[in-house]
Amino acid sequence: MSIVTVQLGQCGNQIGHEVFNVICGDVHGAHGLCSKKENESYHDACKERFFSEEESEVPVARAVLVDMEPKVISQTLSIAARSGYWKYDDRSHFCQKQGSGNNWANGYSVHGPRHKEIIMNLVQKEAEKCDRLGGFFTIMSMAGGTGSGLGAFVTQCLRDAFPTSFILNHVIWPYGTGEVIVQNYNSVLTLSHLYQSSDALLVHENDVIHKICAQLMNIKQISFRDVNQVIAHQLGSVFQPAYTAEGGLRYSRNPLGDLMETLVPHPEFKMLGLRNIPQMPENSLAYSTFSWPGLIKHLRQMLIANAKMEEGIDWQVRPPRLGFSIPSSPSTNKPLHFNTSIANLVILRGKDTHSVDLGTFQDPSLYTSWLNPQDAFNAWKTPRAFNKYEKSASLVSNSQFLLKPLDNVVGKAWNMFASKAYIHQYTKFGIEEEDFLDSFTALEQVISSYSIL
């Protein structure tokens, strides 16, 4: 089954391009570390998911590029074509000249309805190219105007036009100290709207990825390209083919469906976080070896302690034991915040994955009480190594990972809303104070639900 990617705004298009790059590079790389037959299987599954075979010599990405100004899309199209390995369909894009001015209301209420028909036509065309449509993957940032506002509108249209398809929104959380001053408003409006139409929101935070670039990848002058490449690597580690059942004979053909099934048992809980280890500069890979027990141990502790990356993990945090009080730090005596999960998915790629013991992830104390740990935890594996990493482990988690960031964003937006700053910019395009209040209410509800897990 194929996935149609919708790249929205500058961020969406820049990241989308890196994602296809990673996927293509991985498939063509010589570091598969597995049998030829396995490699071919992987290649075929990947191709079916992300690329279509047209008259051109190179595979064509199944993607629709949307932006309200032309520079980023034209850059993205040309860089992809120059790679020689893959390209976008030349007709599968839509852009305007004006941009959305970082204004969610402009993206949602003006550009959305105005260009709905053209954009949905492009999506329909891509969908028809698929033998079987597995769903939609949209990439957008929450901070700006196009990705966020137009993105929310497009997601709604996708839901209306394809009521039974899966929709996964990849959402970029902006830097806390601001890329856009009204980013908190835009974020609140985006999240509340996406929650209604989307099946799940997979979140990447710029601050976190920035730290990974600085501390794990040792990059001195970090550019957005570096950040986007780390994000692309993490996404690739989730979306590349894997066996979803123990002893599975064929690569899963329904990646989005499988993802939703394992991770979103209840529509109130749609926020997914992603962790991937190990992460290191490419030139260090040759000198490093990893053991699965070590990786699993770290990944589990990252889950429990809500660590954003492999460095600085707090090992003091432990899951609460039934009947015992919440564990506290011996030094400060404050209760250590333990990250409760609803559902987790671990994806293992590379050497010796068949022998890995994941029992520690099935510990019932990791999970909220209303799901069986057998249902709450799933594992996907493949012996085929990913993106030059001999062993790679990813964790997609529906847990309290995003509770604090969400609370922060809502708090800041509320603070600004109370002073009515910038509201006139939104009412100008038809988003009124009541709309803001609705969004705030919806998100407070989500925060509350995740808090009481």
Next chain:
Amino acid sequence: AVGHKLYGNQYRENIVEKLRKTAEHCDCLQCFFIIHSMGGGTGSGLGTFVLNLLEDEFPEVYRFVTSVYPSGEDDVITSPYNSVLAMKELNEHADCVLPIENESLFDIVNKIHQMINSGKLGSTVKPNSMVTSGAGSAKTVQEKPFDAMNNIVANLLLNLTSSARFEGSLNMDLNEISMNLVPFPRLHYLVSSLTPLYTLADVNVPSRRLDQMFSDAFSRDHQLIQADPKHSLYLACALLVRGNVQVSDLRRNIERLKPSLHFVSWNQEGWKTGLCSVPPVGHSHSLLALANNTCVKPTFIELRDRFIKLYKKKAHLHHYLHIDGMEQSCFSEAISSLSDLIEEYNELDATKGGPRTDPSRLKIAV
């Protein structure tokens, strides 16, 4: 009055026609730049008339105004009248105003001259890198007295539009500037600063570090009006960087400079950032900072005081009043509009440094 009421009405048709013709050439018209001075008659009077016109004829197109404010020793005696009358129009009809003061431009020009003439070893300045140079322009003109100062403003506008003209990893368009820097409709006055002022020609001298460029943008002598944003209250701040600067450099400098700046309570992290890959001619990188800051208040207060000094004595009033359409009420409305604006800034300043009580959040029934 002559500019606004007389010529405005007289030439309205002509002006509209010319505007429409030019606008038709555009695939997609986003913004008008109005460039004028506040003190004179045409720029100020007719200029603000055109501003009104643009709002009527092209309501959806942004109006950015670059206004040169009169200095204390202005040779036009009635410049306070002209300026305050114009201010009312700017208050009501402009989307964004970038005030400029000749004194500041003059100081910057002097600073550069001192640098060139100081004769210090290794301090030769690359001639086309000065913010006062018109290098890269279509023809070489004889440098006239105001040319150097005007080139600074030209470079300001170039930097402002660089993200629209060139590629970058984080584009910042003109409509984004208005969106992010104008929290309330009337508070749309932005203090601008440009760095660096020049690049040294001698490659042996290490170029001023990137971080120095960021520090300079907030210093008093780089601002294009006589103001000190560091000691006043920021409502919002935008940084548009050009050249080989990446997001980590931006972040590092924001973190570094943030503690020494005062931001209003509801916008503690109010930064808008843009990264454009192409630097200006002669530089490897440059920075334009735009601040919505209460430090514009003194400029307005001074304007008001100079106005009142003249108005109290009814000096030169008759020149204005005998123009058709011009009445005493125009003056009183204009000064009250300006006073209201000053009062808005006062209220904001009053919140500076006060205790922060965050409003309580919505409660959800569990």
